[in-house]
Amino acid sequence: MYLIIICSGCGRLLIADASTKSRKCPYCGIKVWLSKAKKVGRAEKAIEASVLVQQLKRKRP
Ligand SMILES: [Zn+2]
Numbered sequence: 119m120y121l122i123i124i125c126s127g128c129g130r131l132l133i134a135d136a137s138t139k140s141r142k143c144p145y146c147g148i149k150v151w152l153s154k155a156k157k158v159g160r161a162e163k164a165i166e167a168s169v170l171v172q173q174l175k176r177k178r179p
Pocket of ligand 1: 129148
């Protein structure tokens with residue numbers, strides 16, 4: 119399972135493996151805790167997660 123989360127540092131969308139506790143943001147470098155991060159989507163496979171991120175990016179201004 120993969121989660122789409124919003125980085126608490128820079129607000130960008132990140133894909134995180136749901137089996138991990140935290141994810142380092144590749145954009146701003148902070149450690150984002152999955153338990154605290156805002157989750158905007160989920161997917162079973164990494165490829166589905168990346169497609170979802172593209173769709174979510176399009177919806178944002
Ligand atoms: Zn960030």
